[in-house]
Amino acid sequence: MTCELLAPAGSLDKLKIAIHYGADAVYFGGKEFSLRAKAGNLNRREIEEAVSYSRRHGVRTYVTVNIFARESDLSAIREFLEFLNDTAPDALIISDPGIIRMARKHAPGLPIHLSTQANTTNHESCLFWYEQGIRRINLARELSMxxxxxxxxxxxxxxxxxxxxALCISYSGRCMLSLYLTGRDANRGNCAHPCRYAYAVQEEKRPGEYFPVEEDARGLYIFNSKDLCLIGRLPELIDTGIDSLKIEGRMKGIFYLASVVRAYRTALDAAMHGEYDDGLVQKLYVELDHVSSRQYTENFLNGIPGRETMRYQGPAVQQPFIPAAVVIEGGKTPTVKANHVIRPGDRLEYMNRDISETHFTVKRITALDSGQPLEKTIGGEIVNMECDHQVLFEPWALIRKRQSVH
Ligand code: SF4
Structure with missing residues (x-):
């Protein structure tokens, strides 16, 4: 088996975009029982469509059932597992041993992958889980090469x-910070990300008096980890014999998804064909700098990380591009779903599957239903778009627009 690229799919549209940009496999959750409760997630009809659409495109589907369950969850989980057994995705992603046991009984046709939340850090643990019927393990993020x-x-x-x-400051995402500070439980898919907040010091006898502790003028972000990025290490990772490389981010937007999947697809293909070199990696880093991030770290890959793995300057770096539209029907005059303001005369960029650049100018926009020309879109409309340049648009590709910098 060649090394798989596994991408997040927080919705059906995201799934199709991830597949367009080269994912070998996608993972998503149902409306119930999936960490990332706010990721959108898929209802039952959408799960069925996701599985059949992916299969038609030769892409594998893994469904997350990775909450830590309470007694009151169990009967609904059993019913959900039975539904998944009938729907037949390629695997389930689970972390709770109780749900693993239930899956073996109520979804016996489905392989089980162990979630990173199970925190597997050594081969004895792998062998233990293998004896429990697990076929794949997502290793803990705290491991070195x-x-x-x-x-x-x-x-x-x-x-x-x-x-x-994104990385958790806590060990394999086992974290009570969100539940403690906001009542939202990270272990039930509802993290409020309080590790990204700014913190201050308060003296015991002076309630309400906060002493700012400043790394810089913005404040103190002691728990705010940078984001993981291992695109510069792919040949070494492939050489370890790892089977699947997973991209985090079911809650991220379509621009993040398209940009990151195509960057890793490009890198992975180059690495597998002996075409991966420093020049390519530098170009891919530039691409990845175009998506909103908290700057990048290689985390534990070189051993225990130090201060440089934290981002002290605030939550995130802003991205210079916005996703202007998604192509719904391809061709030279595509039908697109506008995601933002687009006007005739705008200079836009079609996001190819590789990282080459194709720019064009919008000549005319017409409403799909009435055929009337539009002065602009505001986002959400389905329109036909005429361009000055002969681009062969493909369904589920993105069109991006450079943001003006203030
Ligand atoms: S609060 Fe931060 S560290 Fe804790 S689970 Fe949420 S993202 Fe992870």
Missing amino acids: QEIRQIRQKTSMELEMFVHG
Whole structure:
């Protein structure tokens, strides 16, 4: 098996965009029982469509059932597992041993992948989970390259790891900060991300008096980790024998998804064909700098990370582009779903599957239903778009627009 690129799909549209830009497999949650409760997630009809659409495109589907369940969840989980068994995605992603046990009974036709939240850090744990019927493990994010290699040498089961996306300051996402501060439970998919907040010091006998502790003028962000990015290490990772490289971000927008999936698809293909070099990696870093991030770190890959893995300057870096539209029907005069303001005369960029650039100017926009010309879109409309340049648009590709910098 060649190394798989596994992408998040927080909605049906995102799933189609991820597939367009080269995902080999996608993962998504149902409306119930999935971490990332606010990711949109898919209802039952959408799960069925996601599985059949992906299969038609030769792409595997993994469904997350990765909450830590309470007693009151169990009967609904059993019914959901039975539904999934009938729908037949390629695997389930689970972390709770109780749900694993239930899946073996109520969804016996489906392989089980172990979520990163199970915090697997050594080959003995892998062997234990293999004996429990697990076929693939998403390794803990706290492992170094050397440890991944050692685990690989001692087990033949499928191994998966995160290569890109947000990191938790807590150990494998086992965190009570959100529940404690906001009442929203990270272990039930509802994290409010309080690790990204600014913090101050308060002296015990002076309630309400906050002493700002400033890394810089913006404040103190002691828990705010940078984002993971291992695009510069793909040949070494492939060489470890890892089976699947996973991108985090079911809650991220379509521009993030398209940009990150195509960057890793490009890197992975180049690495597998001996075409991966420093020049390409630098171009891919520039691409990844175009999506909103908290700057990048390689986290534990080189050993225990230090101060440089934290971002002290505030929550996130802003992206210079916005997704102007998604192509719904391709061709030279595409039908697009506007995502933002587009006017005739705008200079836009078609996001190719590779990272080459195709710019064009919008000549005319007409409403799909009435055929009337429009002065502009505001976002959400389905329109036909005429361009000055012969671009062959493909369905589920994105069109992006450079934001004016203030
Ligand atoms: S609060 Fe931060 S560290 Fe805790 S689970 Fe949420 S994202 Fe992770």
